[in-house]
Amino acid sequence: MRILIADDDDELRDLTEMVLSSAGYNVSSFPNGKLAWEALKKSGADMAVLDINMPEMDGLELLDLIRADERFKEMxxxxxxxxxxxxxxxQGLERGADDYLTKPYExxxxxxRVKLLAQAYPANG
Ligand SMILES: [Mg+2]
Structure with missing residues (x-):
């Protein structure tokens, strides 16, 4: 299960990356939505964990691109x-987010929550 993380808060991004990788997930993280989208188009992912407020491209804009793309609309x-x-x-749920977590999270x-999402949407290999 490959998880794409986007968060402009360096500390929180590192924390999210550490928490999920220590839980056994293969993670890659980016400081804004634009870089995350470039990486997603290039390398794909099975799930995305996106901060909403980010420079360049925010989480809701990235969510819109993901849902509009045939390859990722079910992600x-x-x-x-x-x-x-x-x-x-x-707004996030309306635009197609599957779950929502308020920072700081436990x-x-x-x-x-990631485990539940992974069960609901098994990766395609
Ligand atoms: Mg932010």
Whole structure:
């Protein structure tokens, strides 16, 4: 299971990468949506964990590109945000996110939710 991570917060990105890789996932991480999208188009992924607020391209814009692309439209996407606004959460889910986690998250909760998403959407090999 290959997971694409995008977060402009260096510390949190490193933490997310560490938590998921120690849980056995193959992760690659990027500091903005634009770089993450370039990498996704080039190398693919089985799941994405995206911060919403990022420079260059934010998580919702990247989510739109993912859902509009035949190759990735079924890919599970989890959104991360420091904000607790319900409107942002609703916006993310409405635009096709599968799950949503508010930062700072509990490491165990991130792992459990990723595991659930992985079960719901098994990777294609
Ligand atoms: Mg951010």
């Amino acid at each position: 599970p996407v989890m959104l991360l945000t420091a904000r607790k606004g319900m409107s942002e959460r609703a 490491n165990d909760e991130l792992i459990k």
